[in-house]
Amino acid sequence: MVEDDQYRKEIRVVTTTGPTLQRRTVLASAGALWLAAACGHTSNGWKLPAPIAFRVIEHEWVPMRDGVRLSVRLWIPEGITPSPAVLECIPYRKRDLYRAYDDIWGETLASAGVAFARLDVRGTGDSEGAITDEYSEAELEDCVEAIGWLARQSWCNGSVGMRGLSWGGINTLQVAARRPPALKAIMPMGCCDNRYTDDAHFIGGALARANFQWGVLFKSVMAGPPDPAIVGDAWREMWQQRLHATPAILADWLNHQRQDAYWRRGSISEDYASIKIPTYLVSGWDDSYATPVLRLLEKLTAPTKALIGPWGHTYPNLATPSGLNWAYEELRWWRHWLTGERTGIMDESRFRCFMPDKTSSEAGGVPMSGRWIAEPDWPRRYPSRRYVLNEGALGGEPVRGVQIVHRDKGVVGTAKPEWLDRLPAEQSHDDALSTVFDSRPLTEPLELMGAPSARISLTSDKPQANLVLRLCEVRPDGKSWLVTWGVLNLTRRDSMSEPRPLEVDQVHAIDLQLRPIAHRFSAGSRIRLSLCEGWWPQIWPSPETPTFRLASGVSTLDLPFRIPEDVAAPFPIQETRSAAAASSLPVPISPDADGRVRLVTSSPEQAYKVAGADVELSSSREEVCEIVVGDPLSSQWRQTVRSSWRRGDWNCAVEASYELTCDGSAFRLKESLRAWTGGEDVIRLSNEARIPRDHI
Numbered sequence: 001m002v003e004d005d006q007y008r009k010e011i012r013v014v015t016t017t018g019p020t021l022q023r024r025t026v027l028a029s030a031g032a033l034w035l036a037a038a039c040g041h042t043s044n045g046w047k048l049p050a051p052i053a054f055r056v057i058e059h060e061w062v063p064m065r066d067g068v069r070l071s072v073r074l075w076i077p078e079g080i081t082p083s084p085a086v087l088e089c090i091p092y093r094k095r096d097l098y099r100a101y102d103d104i105w106g107e108t109l110a111s112a113g114v115a116f117a118r119l120d121v122r123g124t125g126d127s128e129g130a131i132t133d134e135y136s137e138a139e140l141e142d143c144v145e146a147i148g149w150l151a152r153q154s155w156c157n158g159s160v161g162m163r164g165l166s167w168g169g170i171n172t173l174q175v176a177a178r179r180p181p182a183l184k185a186i187m188p189m190g191c192c193d194n195r196y197t198d199d200a201h202f203i204g205g206a207l208a209r210a211n212f213q214w215g216v217l218f219k220s221v222m223a224g225p226p227d228p229a230i231v232g233d234a235w236r237e238m239w240q241q242r243l244h245a246t247p248a249i250l251a252d253w254l255n256h257q258r259q260d261a262y263w264r265r266g267s268i269s270e271d272y273a274s275i276k277i278p279t280y281l282v283s284g285w286d287d288s289y290a291t292p293v294l295r296l297l298e299k300l301t302a303p304t305k306a307l308i309g310p311w312g313h314t315y316p317n318l319a320t321p322s323g324l325n326w327a328y329e330e331l332r333w334w335r336h337w338l339t340g341e342r343t344g345i346m347d348e349s350r351f352r353c354f355m356p357d358k359t360s361s362e363a364g365g366v367p368m369s370g371r372w373i374a375e376p377d378w379p380r381r382y383p384s385r386r387y388v389l390n391e392g393a394l395g396g397e398p399v400r401g402v403q404i405v406h407r408d409k410g411v412v413g414t415a416k417p418e419w420l421d422r423l424p425a426e427q428s429h430d431d432a433l434s435t436v437f438d439s440r441p442l443t444e445p446l447e448l449m450g451a452p453s454a455r456i457s458l459t460s461d462k463p464q465a466n467l468v469l470r471l472c473e474v475r476p477d478g479k480s481w482l483v484t485w486g487v488l489n490l491t492r493r494d495s496m497s498e499p500r501p502l503e504v505d506q507v508h509a510i511d512l513q514l515r516p517i518a519h520r521f522s523a524g525s526r527i528r529l530s531l532c533e534g535w536w537p538q539i540w541p542s543p544e545t546p547t548f549r550l551a552s553g554v555s556t557l558d559l560p561f562r563i564p565e566d567v568a569a570p571f572p573i574q575e576t577r578s579a580a581a582a583s584s585l586p587v588p589i590s591p592d593a594d595g596r597v598r599l600v601t602s603s604p605e606q607a608y609k610v611a612g613a614d615v616e617l618s619s620s621r622e623e624v625c626e627i628v629v630g631d632p633l634s635s636q637w638r639q640t641v642r643s644s645w646r647r648g649d650w651n652c653a654v655e656a657s658y659e660l661t662c663d664g665s666a667f668r669l670k671e672s673l674r675a676w677t678g679g680e681d682v683i684r685l686s687n688e689a690r691i692p693r694d695h696i
Contacts, residue, residue, distance in 0.1 A: 046343045048328055053078040054110035059126065059230050062119065062149050064142055071095075071126035071230060072146070075106030075116040082157035084184075084338030085115040085150045089143050090168040091124035091131060095227050096610045096617055096645070103612075104317070108327045114334050115156065119146055123242055124221060126230040130245035131222050133252070135171050135195075135266045143175040151182035159338040163187040163330075165315055166289070170199065173296075174266045177274035185337035187330065189282040190289040190313050193272075193299075196263035196496060198292050200419065201253060204512075205492030205499070206466050206539040207696050209625070210419035212637055212658055215250045216671075219656035220643050222246045223675055227615070228650055239652070240682070243675050248687035250658055250671045257694035259496035272299040278337050279304045284311035284319065285353075285517060286360050288420050294451075294516050297351060297378045305345075306378070308353040308518070310360065310368040312421045317576070322354075322368045325574035349374035349569065355447060355518045355562075359473070359481040361423045361585055367577040370520065373449075373562075374569035382449065382560050387439065387527070389456075389555040394439040394527060398553025406435040406531060406548040410629050411597045412468070413535040414589040416482060417625075422586065427472050427480040427530070429588035434532040437557075438474065444523050449562035451516040452484065456531070456555045457509050462546035463501035464695060465490045467510055468535045473519070474526040486514035487535060491695035499695035518562075529557055534632070537599055537625040540696065541632035543664045591629045599625040605642070616646040636661050652677045667691045 057074040064070060073094050077083045086109055092098045102118045109116040122142050123131035131139070143162070151158045160182045162172045169191030176186050192198035200210040223246050228235040256262040264270050279300055283290040290308055297306040307329075311319030317326040332343040356363075356370035363369070387394040391402045410433045416424035454469055467488045472480045491499040493510055502508060521527060533548065534541050591597050600623070607618035623639040637660045644653035658671040672686040 046332065046341075048331055049112060051111035052080065052113060054107070056106065062146050064122075064145055068122060068127075068129040068142075070122060070128070070142060070146065071120050073102060073106070073118045075110035076155050077110050077113050077115060080113045081155055083113050083115050083155060084159040084161065084334065085117055085153075085156050086161040086163055086334060086338075087117045087119060087143070087146060087150060088162070088164045088168050089119040089121055089139075089146065089171060090164060090166075091121040091221050092167075093125040093224065094118045094120050095126055095230060096613045096615045099610055099613055101315075101318075109331070109334070112327075112331045112335075114331065114338065115150075117146070117150055119143075123245070124224065126226045128238060130242050132245055132247050133249065134167070134199075134218070135174055140171065140174055140178060140266075143171060144178055144180045147175070147180045147182050157339070158182060159184045161185045161187065161334050161338055163189070165189040166191070166313065169289075170195075170266075173268045173275065176277055176279070177268060177271070179274075179276060183277060185278040185280075185333065187280045187282065187333060189315065190284075190287050191281070191292060191296075192289055193268040193292045193296050194263075195265075195267045196259040198289065200288075201263075202257070202489075203419065203539055204466075204487035205258075205489035205496050206487055206535075207254075207257070208419055208539055209417075209537050209637055211253060212250060212660060213623070213639065215253060216639050216641055216656045216658050219246060219249055219671070219673055220641050220654050222249075223654045223656065223673055224643065225645060225652045225675075225677075227613070227645075229614075229647070239675075243673070243683045243685075246673055246685065248671055248689070251669055251687060251689045251691065254667060254669060254689075254691050257696050258492075258499055268296070269299075272296070273301060275300055276302050278302055280333050281306040282308075282316060284309050284314070284316075285356070286310070286312040286421070286423065287314075289313065291451075291515050294378060303346065304350065306351045306353075310354045310356055310370065312423075319576075321366055321578040323576040323578075325576055329573050348572070349376050351375040351378045352571070353518050355449070355520055357520050357522070359483060359519070361425065362479075362481045365584075371568060372571040373518070373565065374571075379450070380562075382562050384558040384560050385446075387437075387529075387557045387559065388553055389437050389529070389550065389557065391552045392437060394437045394529060394557065400551070400553045402552035404435065404550040404552055406533075406550065408532050408534050408545060409433040410591065411534065411536050411589075411627055412532040413538055414597065414599065415586065416485075416535075417537050417586050417599060419538055422584075424482045425585045425588055427470065427482050428478070429590075430470070430532070431472070431480050431528070431530050434470075434530040437529045437531070439527040441476070442521055442523050442525055442527070446521045446559075447562040447564055448483070448517060448519045448521065448559055450560035452486075452514040452557060452559050454486070454512050454514070454529070454555070454557045455509060456512065456550065457507055458548045458550045458555075459505050459507055460490070460502050460546045460548055461504055462542065462544045463491075463504055464542045464544070465502060465546040465548070466533055466535070466539065466542060467512060468532045469512060469514060470530040470532075471514060472528040472530065473521055474528045475522075476524050480528060483519045484515045484517040486512045487539060488512045489696065501695065527559070536597075536627055536635065537637065540637075540660075540662070541627070541635050543632060543662075543693070545630065545632055595629040597627050597629065599623075607644075607646075614647055618642075618644045618646075633663060649678075662693065664693075666693055
């Protein structure tokens with residue numbers, strides 16, 4: 001192990017200049033320009049201060065209670081002592097993989113008088129120990145200890161904030177619930193409050209492909225090697241410890257198919273009152289994690305704000321083609337709560353969001369048209385408009401006496417194959433395979449704001465079934481664009497923790513809430529509700545394809561329409577617009593001559609150098625999903641991911657893969673992990689499991 005004082009490297013940066021590596025200088029310049037632009041904005045007379053000098057500590061050990069040491073990278077303001085600190089703790093390798101992201105926020109915060117600490121989760125990056133699952137008790141306690149460590153530093157004023165996107169947003173909520181004394185405010189982005197229903201594993205109680213896409217990537221994260229430039233010769237021993245500790249994580253998750261104690265641990269929805277500190281929630285309407293933001297805004301009792309923009313699963317400043325100059329807003333938040341400075345941020349609306357004029361898919365990669373709206377509180381009680389599901393129509397009055405029979409006409413879902421991030425295709429392909437209900441053309445624009453809700457009265461001829469609803473805007477040219485959607489495994493209609501089969505051929509009144517959304521329907525368009533049972537490959541199919549029967553004029557759809565404001569509220573954050581980009585929407589897939597639908601996704605190996613760390617990274621991915629029309633038991637998902645790290649003689653790689661198949665009563669899961677260095681295997685692990693289907 002290299003001694004601490006041998007490599008406690010410090011880099012001094014004075015605004016846009018300083019003795020740094022070339023790549024670091026570029027990022028510093030970009031960050032300073034961004035901050036300078038934000039300085040021109042005011043809110044209630046408050047101005048962002050001019051950038052100041054700061055220093056960067058490339059690595060420092062943070063000791064934990066059990067002797068494990070975690071590696072932190074620090075950006076510390078100079079000339080301001082003491083200053084507050086903001087922590088971000090994620091498993092995505094601060095030394096190389098996330099270095100560019102960390103440089104942006106480290107410079108942005110530190111040059112405005114707020115220190116930034118980027119900590120590698122235990123057992124990842126350059127931190128000691130091993131990681132065996134998401135948001136473990138050890139990880140959360142590590143964060144609590146790291147907050148205390150930061151508060152005790154001579155350069156810190158004792159006040160700490162915590163931020164992060166995705167993993168970093170989720171653990172931020174969970175750490176806040178533990179109430180470390182020095183943690184004064186948080187900013188979780190793209191996060192969730194319920195690990196079972198809203199964190200990629202199960203969608204409405206149905207098994208998600210995202211569970212396996214994420215799981216195989218997570219496996220490669222758990223197995224990544226530490227950098228010998230930081231930890232010295234001990235890197236081999238540390239890597240071996242990680243590799244041998246890496247679990248068959250997909251089997252672990254698949255063994256918990258209902259909302260049990262495993263998923264409840266760490267779910268803030270179990271006790272919203274546990275969070276007692278100010279919280280600023282951030283997401284995008286195209287982000288699958290937007291749903292929990294509005295729930296948290298409603299349930300949290302501490303001072304809470306929220307913002308949802310026209311982007312996906314990313315930071316607001318990195319969003320394209322429409323984003324925000326987020327430095328101004330985030331620094332107002334931290335300086336208000338961590339230094340007591342009056343920035344005016346709490347005098348403004350609790351909730352701001354973007355009201356788009358069209359879906360992002362329809363916009364085709366150009367900056368989104370629409371406007372920012374403000375709500376003084378949430379939930380806002382707008383009157384809902386009720387539509388009745390008549391045969392082929394969404395009507396205001398019921399039309400009785402007709403029975404609507406639905407059976408999926410093929411494999412529905414390839415127009416939206418991804419749960420996270422990738423935008424859906426135009427929906428006509430999937431609509432043609434579903435049962436659709438269309439409104440009359442709208443005579444005036446309507447603004448949808450909130451979560452649509454449906455009550456569907458149906459019978460099923462099978463005890464296991466899913467219900468999938470898609471809400472679309474159908475333009476006068478006939479094109480159908482996905483606005484929002486909802487999924488429910490009908491065996492979880494009453495409880496996600498205690499599933500029970502459907503009573504065959506008995507009428508069930510199913511309540512299903514679709515994902516909340518803001519969307520402005522145009523005059524002349526139609527509102528379409530599409531109903532289907534399968535949504536492959538997003539969710540695993542039921543063992544048998546059921547037939548639904550609905551009585552016309554009984555089922556309903558409630559849409560919360562917003563009353564537009566007379567005068568638009570001022571929006572204090574500078575918007576950013578990128579040049580038009582070619583859209584990359586999925587292409588819906590039709591079956592081949594044998595009735596097989598095959599979806600292949602691949603990313604060839606791409607190598608790139610990380611300046612500042614002098615590391616060459618590369619990664620690749622191959623994924624295949626297959627199913628035969630009319631045979632749900634033929635479904636197969638499989639994926640392989642590879643990652644490598646190279647610097648001179650240090651040449652390491654990992655490969656993780658899985659394959660999922662099934663029969664009528666059980667899943668068959670294979671997962672494997674291989675790691676090698678210098679062309680020689682370090683470890684090969686494989687696991688095969690037969691796991692009973694628990695009403696899935």
